[in-house]
Amino acid sequence: MPALEANLLISPDDHFAVVVSRFNDLVTTRLLEGAVATLKRHGAKDDQITTAWVPGSFEIPVVADRLASSGKYAAVITLGAVIQGETSHHEYINAPMASALMQIGLKYGRPVLFGVLTCHSMEQALDRAGGKAGNKGVEAALAAIETVNLLRQCAQPASPRTKSS
Numbered sequence: 690m691p692a693l694e695a696n697l698l699i700s701p702d703d704h705f706a707v708v709v710s711r712f713n714d715l716v717t718t719r720l721l722e723g724a725v726a727t728l729k730r731h732g733a734k735d736d737q738i739t740t741a742w743v744p745g746s747f748e749i750p751v752v753a754d755r756l757a758s759s760g761k762y763a764a765v766i767t768l769g770a771v772i773q774g775e776t777s778h779h780e781y782i783n784a785p786m787a788s789a790l791m792q793i794g795l796k797y798g799r800p801v802l803f804g805v806l807t808c809h810s811m812e813q814a815l816d817r818a819g820g821k822a823g824n825k826g827v828e829a830a831l832a833a834i835e836t837v838n839l840l841r842q843c844a845q846p847a848s849p850r851t852k853s854s
């Protein structure tokens with residue numbers, strides 16, 4: 690049975706958008722560094738990566754939607770760090786944001802990668818931004834490259850899509 694090939698090659702024509710939250714930038718800067726280093730390690734040049742800083746993770750979806758709808762980017766990588774405080778505010782950011790990002794990817798047929806940390810503490814966040822638990826930015830970048838290549842092997846959608854297709 691033929692299998693679609695998973696690979697981590699970046700084409701010179703592939704452009705990647707990275708939407709990163711400025712909130713908790715002690716963490717998100719490390720996520721961004723990991724994501725950009727990973728894209729470059731797999732062949733991306735500087736002009737193939739566009740970074741958009743947003744105030745907080747709640748603003749990621751609206752910018753990710755605009756970038757995905759443009760048709761210019763093979764994938765949109767999203768990076769943030771939502772750290773629970775005293776109230777339930779984080780609950781009103783995390784799940785709705787994740788759901789919105791998934792819908793954007795499905796709407797435009799472009800990978801929208803979820804690299805947003807949803808943590809109980811700063812320690813947990815730092816552990817996942819280059820600490821003992823890895824770097825979620827690296828993971829999101831790797832997933833972006835692989836999914837772009839996988840979709841390229843898939844048949845094009847039969848039904849007409851939005852302008853980005």
Ligand SMILES: Nc1c(NC[C@H](O)[C@H](O)[C@H](O)CO)[nH]c(=O)[nH]c1=O
Pocket residue numbers: 710712713744745746747748769770771772773782
């Ligand atoms: N508490 C965190 C926030 N809060 C800000 C929101 O994301 C948003 O910018 C504000 O509600 C205005 O719409 N954002 C994070 O990314 N991380 C947090 O821990």
Ligand SMILES: CC(=O)[C@@H](O)COP(=O)(O)O
Pocket residue numbers: 771772773774775776777778779782
């Ligand atoms: C996730 C957040 O918005 C967080 O910073 C809010 O903190 P708090 O719940 O203490 O207001």
